[in-house]
Amino acid sequence: MPPEIAPLGLRVLLVEDDEGVRRSLQLLLEWSGFEVRAHALAASVMALKREMLAGVHLLVSDYFLEDGDGIALLQSLRAAGWQGRAVLITAEPTPMLIDRARAAGFHAILEKPLAKHELIKALTE
Structure with missing residues (x-):
């Protein structure tokens, strides 16, 4: 039985193009009580209908994606009206990238x- 970390019904949109990392993060999040919708490509996220995005509370996105980047993805989601909390993951958090992501x-x-604790904390606090 998963621990009660995430409030019931909290939905995460996970975007990671590395299959192993995506699956590991999906399992971690589900074990922590989140409902997870995982995607490998930014394009598949942008193809979601507005009603489906409206039910998503959180975004976890890798910076480098096969078909773009996590910053451009969040900007597109914001332009479409999505207002949830977003967390960017990257192997290279340069000061310039951090500034762009925050902006x-x-x-x-x-x-x-x-x-594990960093990701859960970033999503729940």
Whole structure:
């Protein structure tokens, strides 16, 4: 039985193009009580209908994606009216990238490899 970390019904949109990392993060989040919708490409997220996005509370996105980047993805989601909390994950958190991510509206920028508690804290606090 998963621990009661996430409030019931809290939905996460996970965007990570590395299949192993995506699956690991999905399992971690589900085990922590989140409902997770995982995608490998930014384009598949942008193809979601507005009603489906309205039910998503949180975004966890990798910076480098096969078809773009996490910052551009969040900017597109914001332009479409999505207002949830966003967390960017990256292997290279340079000061310039951190500034760009914060300006785009990311709540937190986390460095890979991720510590479980950092991701959960960024999503719940």
